[in-house]
Amino acid sequence: MGSTETQSEHEPARNYVNGGWRTPAEEGLDIINPATGAHLSTVPFTSREEVDEVVATARDAFEDWSRRPVEERIQPLFRFKQLLEERQDEIARTLVQDHGKTLKEARGELRRGIENVEVACGIPTTMQAGHLPNAAPAIDETAVRKPLGVFAAITPFNFPGMIPLWFLPYAVATGNSFVLKPSEQDPLTAQRLFELIDEAGFPDGVINLINGGVDTVNALIEHDDVAGISFVGSTPVAELIYEKAAANGKRVQAQGGAKNHIIVTESADLEFAAEKTVSSACACAGERCLANDVVLVEESVYGEFADLVVTIAEDQTVGNGLDEDTDIGALISREHEQRVRNYIQTGIEEGATLLRDGRDVTVAGHEGGNFLGPTVFGDVTEDMVISREEIFGPVLGLSPVADLDSAIERLNNSKFGNAASLFTTSGVDANAFKHEAEAGNLGVNVGTVGPMAFFHFGGRKASFFGDLHAQGEDMIHFYTDKTIYIERWPDA
Structure with missing residues (x-):
C-alpha cells in the first residue's frame, strides 16, 4: 500500500x-x-x-x-x-x-x-x-x-x-x-x-x-x-x-448497448406503470443500458396511458444534480447532447407524434450545462430509427399494439436483448412474457430490471x-x- x-x-x-x-x-x-x-x-x-x-x-x-x-x-x-x-x-x-x-x-x-x-x-x-x-x-x-x-x-x-x-x-x-x-x-x-x-x-x-x-x-x-x-x-x-x-x-x-421495451396491458395499474416508465426512460438522463424507452401499449388503454406519461414527464425537474429537487441531471457532454437532439429531430422527420418536446429546457444559472428535458413520442412504428437504435438520452417512444402476443413479437424482433418489462395484473400474461420474451433481464411490474449483485447481469443478442x-x-x-x-x- x-x-x-x-x-x-x-x-x-x-x-x-x-x-x-x-x-x-x-x-x-x-x-x-x-x-x-x-x-x-x-x-x-x-x-x-x-x-x-x-x-x-x-x-x-x-x-x-x-x-x-x-x-x-x-x-x-x-x-x-x-x-x-x-x-x-x-x-x-x-x-x-x-x-x-x-x-x-x-x-x-x-x-x-x-x-x-x-x-x-x-x-x-x-x-x-x-x-x-x-x-x-x-x-x-x-x-x-x-x-x-x-x-x-x-x-x-x-x-x-x-x-x-x-x-x-x-x-x-x-x-x-x-x-x-x-x-x-x-x-x-x-x-x-x-x-x-x-x-x-x-x-x-x-x-x-x-x-x-x-x-x-x-x-x-x-x-x-x-x-x-x-x-x-x-x-x-x-x-x-x-x-x-x-x-x-x-x-x-x-x-x-440496448433498446429495451416495456409492455403495458389493459389490466395494468396505468398510473403506476406510467410513473415507472418515465423513471426508467429518464433516470440518469436516459444514459443507461437498462433504460426502457420503447413502450408497447394495448390499444384499448393507449390514449389514457399516453396522457399519464406526458403529465408525469411535465413534472420532472431538470437541473444540476447537486440540487436535491433535480429529477433529471445533465448529459455527459455537449457532443452527446447534440447526438440526442439529432435523434429527436429524426423522430419528427419520420412522422412520430411529438407529445412532449424536451429540447427547449433552460436551467437558470447553468447556461453552460448539457441539458435536455424528457421528450415523449407517440405512434412510434417498428421501422423508425428512434424505435430501433439506442438513443442514450431522456427520449421515450409509445406505440399502440393489438395484444400481448403482438408486443412480444415486436420486442423479440429487436437486435438487442438486454432488458424488458411487463405491466399487468394477469398471471397468464406474466407467464407468457417470462417464457417468450427474448431478453436477459425481465421484470414484471418493475420499471428498471437491475439484478441484485448475487445474480448475474443478463444480456443477449447484440x-x-x-x-x-x-x-x-x-x-x-x-x-x-x-x-x-x-x-x-x-x-x-
Whole structure:
C-alpha cells in the first residue's frame, strides 16, 4: 500500500500503480462539469510502454497474491467496503460533478457497487468447486478453482462508481491481480475509489488504475500477460473488443448497448406503470443500458396511458444534480447532447407524434450545462430509427399494439436483448412474457430490471458478447479455471 494522499482540485487525473500515484505521460482531455461547463481537471493518457510496466507489476503481484489464503485475500475487501460506506456521500458528490446525474442517483449507484463488494467477500464459499470420493474404484476426484493472472476492465462513463465494482472485487478475491481503465470522460470518480483502495491495505500491484483512450485499451487487449478483458459500452465497440480480445487468446465479456421495451396491458395499474416508465426512460438522463424507452401499449388503454406519461414527464425537474429537487441531471457532454437532439429531430422527420418536446429546457444559472428535458413520442412504428437504435438520452417512444402476443413479437424482433418489462395484473400474461420474451433481464411490474449483485447481469443478442456475465456466480467462473485433481493411494 502506498500513501493515502488525495487528489487536489484541478490536479490532473493520475494512475495508481504498484501502490503509488503517477501522472501518465501523454496529453489527454479536459474534464468538464456537464451541468455547469466548468473545467474540473485534465486526464493525461497512458502510453503503451506505461501499460507494459503496469501489467508487469500486476503480474509480479499475482504470484504472491494468488498463493495467499482466501480468508486473507478478503480482509482488504472488508475494509474497502467499510470505507465506501463511510465516504459514500463524498464520492457521490464527486460523481455528480464528474458525470452530471443527480445526487440521489449517484448514491444509488454507489450502493449497488457496494453490494458487489459484499458479495465478493463471500468468495470462501462461492469459490468452492466440488469433491467426489470413490469416483472410480479407490479413486477420489476434486475440482479446484484457480486464479489465472492479470485481468483488466474497460468501463463506461455512465456508471463510473458502480461498474468498476462489477469486476474489481471478484477479480482480486479469487486471487487475480487487476487493472482498471475507466472512461476518459469522467475519471475523477475512479480516482476517489482508488484513494479508498489505497487506504484499505491491498498489497502493492494487486489493484491498478490507468487512464487513457483507444491506444491504452488496445495495449491492454494485445498484451500477452493479460488473461482476460471485461468491457461495458456501446454494441459496435463491444463486438470489436470481443473479437480482438478473443483473437489474442483472452477470456472476454463485453456488455453492449440496448433498446429495451416495456409492455403495458389493459389490466395494468396505468398510473403506476406510467410513473415507472418515465423513471426508467429518464433516470440518469436516459444514459443507461437498462433504460426502457420503447413502450408497447394495448390499444384499448393507449390514449389514457399516453396522457399519464406526458403529465408525469411535465413534472420532472431538470437541473444540476447537486440540487436535491433535480429529477433529471445533465448529459455527459455537449457532443452527446447534440447526438440526442439529432435523434429527436429524426423522430419528427419520420412522422412520430411529438407529445412532449424536451429540447427547449433552460436551467437558470447553468447556461453552460448539457441539458435536455424528457421528450415523449407517440405512434412510434417498428421501422423508425428512434424505435430501433439506442438513443442514450431522456427520449421515450409509445406505440399502440393489438395484444400481448403482438408486443412480444415486436420486442423479440429487436437486435438487442438486454432488458424488458411487463405491466399487468394477469398471471397468464406474466407467464407468457417470462417464457417468450427474448431478453436477459425481465421484470414484471418493475420499471428498471437491475439484478441484485448475487445474480448475474443478463444480456443477449447484440447486447452481450461472451458467455459469462458481470456480477454473481458468473464472475467466479470468469476469473478462475478448474483443475481436476485425481487421487489414488494403492496399498503398499
